[in-house]
Amino acid sequence: xxxxxxxxxxxxxxxxxxxxxxxxxxxxxxxxxxxxxxxxxxxxxxxxxxxxxxxxxxxxxxxxxxxxxxxxxxxxxxxxxxxxxxxxxxxxxxxxxxxxxxxxxxxxxxxxxxxxxxxxxxxxxxxxxxxxxxxxxxxxxxxxxxxxxxxxxxxxxxxxxxxxxxxxxxxxxxxxxxxxxxxxxxxxxxxxxxxxxxxxxxxxxxxxxxxxxxxxxxxxxxxxxxxxxxxxxxxxxxxxxxxxxxxxxxxxxxxxxxxxxxxxxxxxxxxxxxxxxxxxxxxxxxxxxxxxxxxxxxxxxxxxxxxxxxxxxxxxxxxxxxxxxxxxxxxxxxxxxxxxxxxxxxxxxxxxxxxxxxxxxxxxxxxxxxxxxxxxxxxxxxxxxxxxxxxxxxxxxxxxxxxxxxxxxxxxxxxxxxxxxxxxxxxxxxxxxxxxxxxxxxxxxxxxxxxxxxxxxxxxxxxxxxxxx
Amino acid sequence: xxxxxxxxxxxxxxxxxxxxxxxxxxxxxxxxxxxxxxxxxxxxxxxxxxxxxxxxxxxxxxxxxxxxxxxxxxxxxxxxxxxxxxxxxxxxxxxxxxxxxxxxxxxxxxxxx
Numbered sequence: 159x160x161x162x163x164x165x166x167x168x169x170x171x172x173x174x175x176x177x178x179x180x181x182x183x184x185x186x187x188x189x190x191x192x193x194x195x196x197x198x199x200x201x202x203x204x205x206x207x208x209x210x211x212x213x214x215x216x217x218x219x220x221x222x223x224x225x226x227x228x229x230x231x232x233x234x235x236x237x238x239x240x241x242x243x244x245x246x247x248x249x250x251x252x253x254x255x256x257x258x259x260x261x262x263x264x265x266x267x268x269x270x271x272x273x274x275x276x277x278x279x280x281x282x283x284x285x286x287x288x289x290x291x292x293x294x295x296x297x298x299x300x301x302x303x304x305x306x307x308x309x310x311x312x313x314x315x316x317x318x319x320x321x322x323x324x325x326x327x328x329x330x331x332x333x334x335x336x337x338x339x340x341x342x343x344x345x346x347x348x349x350x351x352x353x354x355x356x357x358x359x360x361x362x363x364x365x366x367x368x369x370x371x372x373x374x375x376x377x378x379x380x381x382x383x384x385x386x387x388x389x390x391x392x393x394x395x396x397x398x399x400x401x402x403x404x405x406x407x408x409x410x411x412x413x414x415x416x417x418x419x420x421x422x423x424x425x426x427x428x429x430x431x432x433x434x435x436x437x438x439x440x441x442x443x444x445x446x447x448x449x450x451x452x453x454x455x456x457x458x459x460x461x462x463x464x465x466x467x468x469x470x471x472x473x474x475x476x477x478x479x480x481x482x483x484x485x486x487x488x489x490x491x492x493x494x495x496x497x498x499x500x501x502x503x504x505x506x507x508x509x510x511x512x513x514x515x516x517x518x519x520x521x522x523x524x525x526x527x528x529x530x531x532x533x534x535x536x537x538x539x540x541x542x543x544x545x546x547x548x549x550x551x552x553x554x555x556x557x558x559x560x561x562x563x564x565x566x567x568x569x570x571x572x573x574x575x576x577x578x579x580x581x582x583x584x585x586x587x588x589x590x591x592x593x594x595x596x597x598x599x600x601x602x603x604x605x606x607x608x609x610x611x612x613x614x615x616x617x618x619x620x621x622x623x624x625x626x627x
Numbered sequence: 628x629x630x631x632x633x634x635x636x637x638x639x640x641x642x643x644x645x646x647x648x649x650x651x652x653x654x655x656x657x658x659x660x661x662x663x664x665x666x667x668x669x670x671x672x673x674x675x676x677x678x679x680x681x682x683x684x685x686x687x688x689x690x691x692x693x694x695x696x697x698x699x700x701x702x703x704x705x706x707x708x709x710x711x712x713x714x715x716x717x718x719x720x721x722x723x724x725x726x727x728x729x730x731x732x733x734x735x736x737x738x739x740x
Contacts, residue, residue: 213707309644309705395637395720396654435637435652438691442650444641445695448686461688495708536703536710544711545718547678549725565710608706610644 173416177362179204179355179379180411184386185211186231192386192409197241197250200425202411203362205245206354207254208384209234215348216322216492216606218258219292229260235267238343242271245342246281252343253333253354259323261285261347268343272627279626284336286346288620289325291489291613298617305489305611314611320493322606326613327488329454330376331367332620333357339624348490350453355380355412363416374458374480375418377451381458382422382440382475383410389422389440390471391430396439403429408471419476421468432471450481454488454615457481486612495607496533497574500565501581502540504594507558513589514539514562520588521564524580532568532577539563561594567605574602628735629727636662638720645705646697647679647716649723653692657738662694663687665728671696674726675719696723 180202182193186209196205209231222229234256245252257264265285272278291298295318298305305314305324314321325348334357336344344357356376359365365372382389389410391401408428413421424432441460445451448460457480464477505513518537525535538544540561542553553560566577578600585592632651635658640649651666653659668685675683681699688695702716703709713719730740 309646393639395639438652438693439637439639439650441691442648442652442688442693442695443639444643445648445650445686446643446697448688448695461690463690465691498710500710534703534710538712540712545713546722546725549674549678549722563712567708567710605707607708608644 173364174362176413176415177203177358178411178413179206179358179383181383181386181409182207183209184384184388186214186233188386190233190237193237194240195425195428196409196411197244199428202250204358205241205250205252206383207234207252207256208351208354209254209256210258210348212490212608213492213606215259215325215490218260219323222260227260227263230258230264230267231256234264235271238268239271239275242275242277246277251337251341251358253357254344255346255349255351255354257285257345257347259290259347261287261345264345268345269627277627281342281627282340282624283627284333284339284341284344284622284624286328286332286336286344286349286620286622288332288618289328289346289348291326291618292321292324295321295324298613303613303617305491305613308610308612314491314609317493317609320495322492322494324489324491326618327454327490328618328620329353330357330360331455332622334360335622336624337361339622341624343627351384352377352380352453353455355383356455359414368482370456370480370482371478372418373456375420375475375478376414377453377456377458377480378441378460378463378475378478379412379414379420379422381451382437383412385440385443386410387430388443389437390424390432391436394431394436394439396435401431405429418478419474421472421474423472432473434465434467434473437465437473437475452484454483456483485615487615487618489611489613491609491611492606493609495605496567496569497571497602498565498567498605499574499578499600499602500563501578501600502561502563502594503581503584503592504559504561505589506591506593507556510557510560510591511539511542511553513591514560517562517584517588517592518564521580521584525577528576530573530576531570532566532573534567536565537563571602578602628732629729630735630740631727632666632724634740635728636724638724640716640718640720640723642702642705642714642716645702646699647701647719649696649698649719651694651696651723655738656692659689659692661728661730661734661738665730666694666726668696670726671698671723674723675701678722
């Protein structure tokens with residue numbers, strides 16, 4: 159896609175020497191207070207919010223089927239109510255993929271908030287659409303665009319009837335166009351997490367669409383902060399027990415410079431820790447081939463980054479090289495894939511593990527006798543092998559307790575439902591020393607599975623609209 | 628001497644579909660050559676036998692003193708299809724750190740172990 163740069167007409171006359179882009183959410187369901195802390199506890203220029211996990215779109219699609227005004231990240235609206243006045247006062251701009259499958263509905267809800275707060279027409283909202291290809295699937299398939307599963311190679315036609323949502327990942331450029339048109343709040347549907355961070359840099363520094371090294375640098379900065387506190391001391395193995403004040407952990411901020419270097423830091427006085435080991439741990443998180451981290455905007459090479467200590471809770475990244483973007487966009491498709499349920503019971507000392515194993519044998523025999531067939535039945539013993547499998551070795555003889563955890567998966571909802579009714583009876587009809595069933599019967603879950611595919615870029619035309627709130 | 632990877636590295640792991648990735652990072656720069664030499668894709672595949680049912684790929688990041696491993700077919704189908712407690716492969720990191728490697732006493736001394 160070609161986007162004409164409109165310059166930074168809404169920015170100061172001179173280019174800023176650095177901008178601070180703050181991460182507010184590592185995933186949908188992250189600390190609700192984190193974006194508020196980012197806005198209020200120190201200087202930032204941008205707040206980026208990532209709301210979309212791989213199968214989130216299908217949940218939103220279902221919500222919208224029931225209620226045409228729904229289908230976006232609802233948490234975003236009360237958050238905007240809380241932070242909008244401060245964002246306007248300090249000119250903090252927001253990039254968020256909160257729009258889900260109803261970007262304009264999300265923007266309308268933000269407009270309502272603005273009206274309530276007496277801020278209507280005080281700022282502009284930008285929306286990015288064009289990612290949703292659900293209604294175009296048959297047409298695409300008929301033209302030979304097979305949307306094969308990137309992992310398994312299967313053509314999409316094998317699950318055509320079960321598809322619930324289909325969206326292309328858009329990159330930074332449509333968001334740049336919205337920022338160039340003075341949008342204070344940019345709302346997208348399916349957009350890459352890294353694009354939410356890269357777009358402000360392109361907008362502020364006027365980077366060209368083929369400035370691959372700088373685009374790669376902004377992309378890697380985005381990768382570092384997109385999982386929130388996982389870059390600033392959360393889930394950090396390195397000297398974990400010495401990481402201070404995680405109760406008030408500061409989310410990461412990328413302080414970006416026009417030359418493509420950046421410093422990862424956090425607000426002064428916040429908890430957590432940013433040092434070279436904490437940044438390295440996040441750099442390798444969910445990494446594939448480090449030579450080619452592919453986004454719609456560029457291909458970034460993680461083997462080129464240099465990290466340096468730059469003072470307390472500050473790590474500098476530089477030297478990053480990138481290559482031209484590919485001719486494809488990734489597509490995220492979700493489809494119904496049957497049902498599953500997981501039941502658990504806890505067995506106490508003595509012989510906890512032996513009792514749990516006996517209960518599993520009894521349960522399986524009963525499922526067999528009932529003639530229930532599943533695609534998969536998985537038994538794990540929490541306290542023995544649920545995380546490291548056989549690598550953990552045999553449990554000690556005096557194991558205080560073991561949790562039996564049995565999961566089933568299959569196409570037949572009735573069979574899965576019947577399974578959920580076979581767990582509780584084990585308490586009175588199985589091995590002794592058992593407890594832990596206060597939660598009642600396990601829930602049957604509909605499985606919405608993820609189908610990653612590629613689509614030629616020319617098939618997707620992002621739309622950008624910017625209007626007064 | 629035999630030494631467990633917990634003494635040489637820290638790690639973080641995650642998922643991409645049915646593939647787990649484990650990033651293994653040297654605790655000190657001097658340890659990276661040991662990791663690069665000893666922690667081969669073959670050894671990792673053997674270490675995770677019964678867990679990883681597919682190929683193991685290895686990538687080197689000398690700039691970070693790190694190795695990245697992709698363990699294919701390891702997450703019970705991956706994502707929402709998986710019935711595993713650790714469907715996202717979050718604990719594969721420490722599972723890898725259970726591995727022990729054999730290094731000469733001389734080398735151990737040189738790198739300060």
